[in-house]
Amino acid sequence: MTQTALAASESPTGNLAVSELFVYYGPKRALGPVTMLIPGKQVTALVGPSGCGKSTFLRSLNRMNEMIPGCHVKGEVNLDDEPIYGPGVDAVAVRRRIGMVFQKSNPFPKSIYDNVAYGLRIGGLTDRSELGGKVEHALKQSALWDEVKDRLHESALGLSGGQQQRLCIARALAVEPDVLLMDEPASALDPIATAHIEELIHELAHNYTVVIVTHNMQQAARVSHHTAFFYMGDLVEFDKTETIFTKPKQSRTEDYITGRFG
Amino acid sequence: MAGREHTDREYEQELRQLREQLLVMGSHVESIIGDSIRSLLERDVKLAERTIQADKTVNRMEVELDGLCLQILARRQPVASDLRFITLVLKVVTDLERIADLGVNICERVLELDAEPQLKPYVDIPHMGQEVQSMLREVLDAFVAKDANRARKIIERDEVVDALYAQVFRELLTFMMESGHNVYRATRLQSIAKYLERMADHTTNLAEMVIFMVDGEDVRHLTSRAETDELIRRDHN
Numbered sequence: 068m069t070q071t072a073l074a075a076s077e078s079p080t081g082n083l084a085v086s087e088l089f090v091y092y093g094p095k096r097a098l099g100p101v102t103m104l105i106p107g108k109q110v111t112a113l114v115g116p117s118g119c120g121k122s123t124f125l126r127s128l129n130r131m132n133e134m135i136p137g138c139h140v141k142g143e144v145n146l147d148d149e150p151i152y153g154p155g156v157d158a159v160a161v162r163r164r165i166g167m168v169f170q171k172s173n174p175f176p177k178s179i180y181d182n183v184a185y186g187l188r189i190g191g192l193t194d195r196s197e198l199g200g201k202v203e204h205a206l207k208q209s210a211l212w213d214e215v216k217d218r219l220h221e222s223a224l225g226l227s228g229g230q231q232q233r234l235c236i237a238r239a240l241a242v243e244p245d246v247l248l249m250d251e252p253a254s255a256l257d258p259i260a261t262a263h264i265e266e267l268i269h270e271l272a273h274n275y276t277v278v279i280v281t282h283n284m285q286q287a288a289r290v291s292h293h294t295a296f297f298y299m300g301d302l303v304e305f306d307k308t309e310t311i312f313t314k315p316k317q318s319r320t321e322d323y324i325t326g327r328f329g
Numbered sequence: 330m331a332g333r334e335h336t337d338r339e340y341e342q343e344l345r346q347l348r349e350q351l352l353v354m355g356s357h358v359e360s361i362i363g364d365s366i367r368s369l370l371e372r373d374v375k376l377a378e379r380t381i382q383a384d385k386t387v388n389r390m391e392v393e394l395d396g397l398c399l400q401i402l403a404r405r406q407p408v409a410s411d412l413r414f415i416t417l418v419l420k421v422v423t424d425l426e427r428i429a430d431l432g433v434n435i436c437e438r439v440l441e442l443d444a445e446p447q448l449k450p451y452v453d454i455p456h457m458g459q460e461v462q463s464m465l466r467e468v469l470d471a472f473v474a475k476d477a478n479r480a481r482k483i484i485e486r487d488e489v490v491d492a493l494y495a496q497v498f499r500e501l502l503t504f505m506m507e508s509g510h511n512v513y514r515a516t517r518l519q520s521i522a523k524y525l526e527r528m529a530d531h532t533t534n535l536a537e538m539v540i541f542m543v544d545g546e547d548v549r550h551l552t553s554r555a556e557t558d559e560l561i562r563r564d565h566n
Contacts, residue, residue, distance in 0.1 A: 285406050312408045314545030325411050326340065327333040 081107030081276035088142035112291035129165035166239035229260025366458035
């Protein structure tokens, strides 16, 4: 299979089906087995204590783990029935459809415009007006356009922390992915910038599947439709967020979210 | 409440304080029920007056417990069983306070009856009082033991109190039909029986809340909810 194996399907639902997924660091099992269906165009939050495997799981959804030496993945992840770990599937193509935003905003030391256009240019897009249109669209989707439209060619490093994080979201959205993975996207932001990001996540869920790792229980409760609780490499419970936060079925989930851990 | 303690000890302490204060309030209310009935049986005006005063403690505790709940909601953002517990307390205090008010109402009728000779020997009313008091004690125990099954059994006992009330009502009606002179006293006694019947309803509410706290299952108005669901379904078809 080539890159085309993961070209966008005609009507993407953005469902991510994970089946019997294991991740190993060397001989050590870090995660698994995990089997779950992450529903398309909704927000799924991954919660759990440090080292529980949630970030490992997140990274295995777009093959970012492959960049870690000694890391080995077993099992299946299908995006709209296309196996992302299928033979011959290009990891770069996977990451184009399943974008990622990190805890610490990491804009390139370039202009705002060039940051957003980066992935598009790598993808071979050179037409200026098309490029401009897509950059504008991505910045509007990340709710940054009004704040930066008059200074698109200034350095991205001059933006505030919250703006830089939304810029990174715009950069991920510019290549028109189906899924957006977010690893603690608001943990370094003040409450107002956090509120902007959370509002944005709500908006994005109309068009994208969002999977977010967060240590903030209230944030998980606020932004997500479904919540998955991980503990020591196992998926302990996965249910509607309202169920997890009002009457979880597993006592380990209950202990963790109410703050009775360890 | 989950079995384990909170990592944050101060939070754990706040929850414990809430639990203990709620039980203290419950035991005050239980005494008010017992004392109000005793003041009727023993025609003890002083006890009736003391009981009316005791209600003020219950009122104060309602306000304090509400305040504590709001503080925990604002500062701790409780979830899961903690959240169910806090919302339970917010509602329980209202029912408890009303039960105490009904006890005060009984005492007020006792004061009115004091000027009159006793209409009849009291049989079913003290029986109702004992039943209600025992239901309340049981619901508080079920709460402490986090025992939803015990709470379910209390709900069934509401029918016993309802049946006793119907019986008292019929009996008092015959007294009233017998002579107009009986009406003043019979209506007072009928009110007292009604207050006790209402207390049992409030206690049933408490039992439903305990079930919700323990199991997360909302058992309120199951029959009428099923009926309205049926009506909605019919409307759609």
